Amino acid sequence: MSSMRDFYSILGVKRDAGSDEIKAAWRTKAKSVHPDKNRDDPQAHNRFAEIGRAYEVLKDPAKRNRYDQQRMKVEALEREQTIMQQRQAAREAAEKAKQAKINAERVLEELARAEAEKAKADATQAAKAKAAKEQAAEAKTKAQAESGAKDAAAETASATGTDKTSTAGASAGPKSGPSATVGGTASGPEEAASRIFGDSPEAAAAAESLRREQEAAELQEGIPLKPAASPLLAPIELFSSLVRRLRGAPPPLPEKAPDIFADAVVAIADLLEQKSVSITLNDGREVRVPLNGVTEGHVVRLKGQGLKFQGLQRGDVAVTIKVLRADRFAVDQFDIRTVLPITLENAVLGCETQVEGPDGTMVPVTVPAWSNSDQVIRIDDLGLPNAEDGRGALVVELRVMLWEKPDEKVTDLMRLMREGLYI
Structure with a gap:
């Protein structure tokens, strides 16, 4: 059934072609593929026989009617098979979407687990840093106590030595103490942040963050706390700290869930009236598809109406427009095409006639003289209305048709013209 040959395509005619047009097409095809003219082609005989079978069926009205009915059954079966294939594809798409949801949930669980482990590691590291800081403070207090005892013993032994020591200590204190200045300017992170960012809470927070990072790093490495080596390095250290923070990977934007793809089969009348049609998705939901400024093959994207997964942006619904085939009309972009049969005399002399429009009204048509088929x-x-507030055109295709019965006068005239004899 599915391998049934299309006799109309074999002869190169349309399905509404008249008997005379079919006969003329058969003669032309038979002459072009005749085995005597194609001796080097081993398939010429088969093609010639196929053309003969096609003409044998289409020239007889009864056989042609039976063939058309059989052809319609085959096409209906093919459409049914196509629908079944689409349903199967929809089921497969739903299964894929389900699997994608499972995968997305698994990824989210893994991310949550990783975040929890990172938070735990950060807490452990902070506890270690705090303990190291307390140990360093205790060691510093102990060292200061021992230094005080030594100073007391030295004062008892020699007052002169004590005076010299005190003088030396007083002169050295301002140079090495934590409040040392250069040219009257403080060298701490607070002053560096103030010079860079001004006197603001942000500057104080940046300086405090830098100080804590320095202390934690030195405690972890076993180095006692000490002031900055030079006030000129404080801004550099502050910038380094900020850069280290800013270089961390930014939080990724949530990914988008997969889109749902569907077809909307509409009639030409729906496109003319720009209605909204309802379609059923694979998951059973119904959505409305607007038909403003669309035609065959256009894709209407319904934002945020697709699959919805936790932690992901909701997908879209992409609907492809399919136009139903009509008996007298065909859609070509935003144009509507139709066929107007005319007689030989009207093709030669021209005429005023009418053609049915897509909305059922009769449209006047002027056929110019000496018009050809097609x-x-x-x-x-x-x-059809387009997206630019305009409309396409009604394209009328002329088709010259001969009379049902031969006319002897016309036949004689054509013979005289072909043989070059004029009266």
Whole structure:
């Protein structure tokens, strides 16, 4: 059934072609593929026989009617198979979406576990730093006590030595103490932050953060706390600390969930009226699809109506527009095409006639003299509405049709014209 040959395509005619057009097409095809003219082609005989079978069926109205009915059954079966394939694809897509949801949840669980482990490690590190700081403070207090005892013993032994020692200590104190200045300017992180950022809470917070980082680093390495080596290095150390903080990887934006893809089968009348149609998605939800300024093959994206997973941006629904085939009309972008059969005399002399429009009204058409088959006449603003507040055209395709019965006078005239004899 699915391998049924299309006799209309074999002869190169349309399905509504008349008997005379079919006969003329058969003669042309038969001459071009005749085995006598294609001796080097081993398939010429088969093609010639196939053309003969096609003409044998289409020239007989009864056989042609049976063939058309059989062809319609085959097409209906193919459409049914296509629908079944689409349903299968929808089920597979739903399964993939389900698996994607499971994978996303697993990834989120792993991220949460990693965050918890990181927080635990940070807490452990902070506790170690605090303990090291307390030990260093205790050692410093003990050293100061021992130094005081030695100073007391030295004072008892010699007052002169004590005076010299006190004088030397007084002269050295301002140079090595934690409050040492250069040119009357403080060298601590607070002053560096103040010079860079001004007197603001942000500057004080930056300096305090720098000081804590320095203390923690020195305690972890077993180095006693000491002031900065030079006041000129304080801004550099502050910037280094800020850069280290800023170089951390920024938090990633939440990824987007997969989109849902669907088709919307609409009629030409729906596109003309720009209605909204309802479709059912694979998950059973119904959504409305607007038809403003769309045509065959356009994709309408419904933002934020797709799959929804925790921790992910909600996906979209991408709907592809499919236009139903009509008997007399076909959609070509935003144009609507139709066929107007005309007689030989009207093709030669021209005429005024009418053609049915897509909305059912009769549209006047002027056929120019000496018109050929497949010549088109465009009637503007009778096509589909587009997105630019305009409309396509109604494209009328002319098709010259001979009379049902041969006319002897016309036949004689054509014979005389072909043989070059004129009266």
